[in-house]
Amino acid sequence: MKSLVLAEKPSVARELARVLGCNKTHKSYFEGNQYIVTWALGHLIELKMPENYDPKYKVWKLEELPIILIKWG
Numbered sequence: 903m904k905s906l907v908l909a910e911k912p913s914v915a916r917e918l919a920r921v922l923g924c925n926k927t928h929k930s931y932f933e934g935n936q937y938i939v940t941w942a943l944g945h946l947i948e949l950k951m952p953e954n955y956d957p958k959y960k961v962w963k964l965e966e967l968p969i970i971l972i973k974w975g
Contacts, residue, residue: 907939908946915941 907922909915918924919932919939926933931940952959955971962969 904933904936904938907937909939909941911943912941915939 907918909918922934922937924932924934924937924939931938
């Protein structure tokens with residue numbers, strides 16, 4: 903079974919593919935014996951704004967920093 907490697911952008915994917923020995927080039931991915939390397943365009947994930955975790959953080963206070971979350975999401 904091959905492992906999928908997802909890069910941030912095509913130029914990073916190209917370098918990863920080179921290092922991982924992926925010598926077959928396809929339209930949207932590179933392929934080798936052990937890996938398939940492809941890429942995304944743009945950010946895949948991002949952090950929520952502090953107020954999305956708790957409305958009290960919409961306006962933060964220095965004494966409340968750092969904000970350490972017990973539950974993510």
